[in-house]
Amino acid sequence: MADLVSLRACIADILAAQSAATGVAGAVIGVAVGGDQFTLAHGTANLNTGQEFTTDTGWLLGSVTKVLTTTALLRLVEAGAVDLDAPVHRYLPEFTLAEAGTAEAITVRMLLNHTNGIDADDLMPAAVRGRDATRSYVARLPAFGCLFEPGTGLHYSNPGFVLAARIIEKQTGLPYERAIQAELFDPCGMRDATAVQTQAFLRPTAIGALASDDPGSLRATSLFTLPESAAGAGATPIVTVADMLAFGRMHLAGGVAPSGRRVLSQELAAAMLTPTFDLGLPSAPPIGLGWWLDPIAGTTAAWHGGGSPGGASSFCIVPEHDAVIVTFVSGPNALLNDTLHTTVIEHLTGRQASALFTGGQTATDPAIAGEYAAFHVDKNIEVRDGKLLVRTAVPFYDEELERILDAYGMPRSSTVTYVPAAPGLFVPEGADTRTTTGFYGRLSLLADLPAAHGRPRGIHTGLRFIPKVSRSTAEHADGRS
Known part of the structure; x- marks a missing residue:
């Protein structure tokens, strides 16, 4: 059994060093290993x-909500109301996209593993609230297309999970906030x-x-x-x-909540x-389905950030x-989450997290x-x-977005220099390689992704695929597309 006393002391020291100067207003962590656990909080909420x-x-x-x-x-799915490999159209006949036939090719599974390719990443309609809010989002999708043929690529998909939520609403007859309470929060x-x-x-x-x-210094959002x-x-x-530790323990127990109630079949978990x-x-x-399966410090963590x-x-x-690990950081220092998680995982495995690329000179x-x-x-x-x-x-898209x-804190523009880290892989210049060993840190890497069946050439960064829309001088010279 892991020594949680020494681990807790280590985490407490990390939190005590945080302040507005390090980009942290406040933070909280929960760690559960087997039947033991600890929680710590720091700063201002x-x-x-x-x-x-x-x-x-x-x-x-x-987005941990996903x-x-x-x-x-x-x-x-376990109740037989939904088939993972059925087209989304079976449950949401109103779902359409800009290109004819594309929506019909997207299955329920593709919503849950980010392979649907829907190109509507930041879409967030705000005009409708309450019972019809999710429906209002789906009603906007006919204006959007796909970045690749469904099932042939990986692109982080907010619209995929809005569609999943709409299926839940249609099948339960409840708005999302009541459905998630009845289907998950209460039983778990x-x-x-x-x-x-x-x-x-x-x-x-x-x-x-x-x-x-x-x-x-920091200011409240x-x-x-x-x-x-x-x-x-x-x-x-x-x-x-406490909520997230209970949810995590349920998954570690193969779908059985800490109360002993079965929430999900062992097969589907x-x-x-x-x-x-x-x-x-x-x-x-x-x-996987919902989970990103990250190799780290000699083990695999099923992870999601938000x-x-x-x-x-x-x-x-x-x-x-x-083990279950959950953290939240208020402030721009999202990488503190990585520091906390990596510290716990390294303690559990007895191994140091390392970069997933070899480095060295590459053209x-x-x-x-x-x-x-x-x-x-x-x-x-x-x-x-x-x-x-x-x-x-x-x-610019529209004033609402x-x-x-702006309130979210997203910059309107940025310029970053990347240096080669491995063939076709780049890391921000000056970045500490250690930061790329954590969950959020890896998202800063940029990969050159060649064209493949159903998918154009593009780059992949931040879990997003961005296709190339113009040819370089080199491509014009040798006739490549």
């Missing part, structure tokens, strides 16, 4: 009120979890924090949650450490942990060591230069002395 962060403070879960949505949908013993934003007023709840104009239309992808659920698609890139781990306005969550289970293909574009992101790549100069712009993303 709400910069507006000065509320202290405690271990029972709730926070916005963000694992919860997957679990709830699989309960309907997640006593304080809710997808109803107003419930935050009834208990201590954290809000996010952003960098301020005054160096070394002006946006608490994202629009309700994206609830199934992570916009609204609020949890505590195992299916979530079984790889369904793998690009073979260090920057994009294999995907961004929220001014905050970031990280959640994993480590089946080999019967850069000049054909990577050019323009890349997907919904709400444009990238221009230049090759200079073997390095990549990557300029990113977030084009601009307002949301």
Whole structure:
């Protein structure tokens, strides 16, 4: 059994070193190994009120919700109401996309493993709230297309999980916030979890924090949650450490909650942990159903992260060591989540986390230069002395989305220089290689992804695929497409 006393002391020292100067307003962690556990909190949960962060403070879960949505949908699969390999159209005949026949090719499984390719990453309709919010999101999808033929690529999919939530709504007859309560929170013993934003007023709840104009200080976000239309992808659920430890223990027990109640069949719990698609890139781990299956420190962690306005969550289970780890950080220092998780996993395995690439000198293909574009992101790549100069712009879409993303803290533009790390793989110049060993840190890697059946050439970074839309000078010279 792991020595949790010394581990707790180590984690406490890490948290004690955090402040506004390190980009942290407050943070919380929960660790459970076998029948033992500990929780710790640090700092301020709400910069507006000065509320202290405690271990029972709730926070916005963000995209970690995708694992919860997957679990709830699989309960309907177990009941025979949904078939994973059936087309989404069977359950949502109103679902269409810009290209004829594309929506019909997307299966339920492709929603849960990010292989549907729907090009609507930042879509967040805000006008409709309540029972029809998810429906309003689906109604916007006919204006959007796919980045690749469904099932042939991997692209992080918020719309996929909104569609999954809509299937749950249609099959249960309940709006998402009530369906997730009945199908997951209650049977799993997640006593304080809710997808109803107003419930935050009834208990201590954290809000996010952003960098301020005054160096070394932070300011509270002006946006608490994202629009309700994206609830199934992570916009609204609020949890505590105890809720997520209960959820993680249920998965480690093969679908049986700590109370002894079976929430999910052992077969389907195992299916979530079984790889369904793998690009073979260090920057994009294999995907099961809902879970990203990350190799780290000699073991595999089933993981998901979650961004929220001014905050970031990280959640994993480590089946080999019967462990659950959950963290939330309020402030721009999302990588503190990695530090906390990696410290725990290294303690469990007795091994140090290492980069998943060998490094060393490698040539850069000049054909990577050019323009890349997907919904709400444009990238221009230049090759200079073997390095990549990557300029990113977030084009205007509409006033509603601009307002949301401004409050979220998303920059309108950025320029990053990347250096080769391995053939076709690049890391930000000056980055500490150690940061790329963690879950969030790996998302900073950029991979040159060649064209394949059903998928054009593009780059892969931040779990997103961005196709190339213009030819480089090198490609024009030799006639490549």
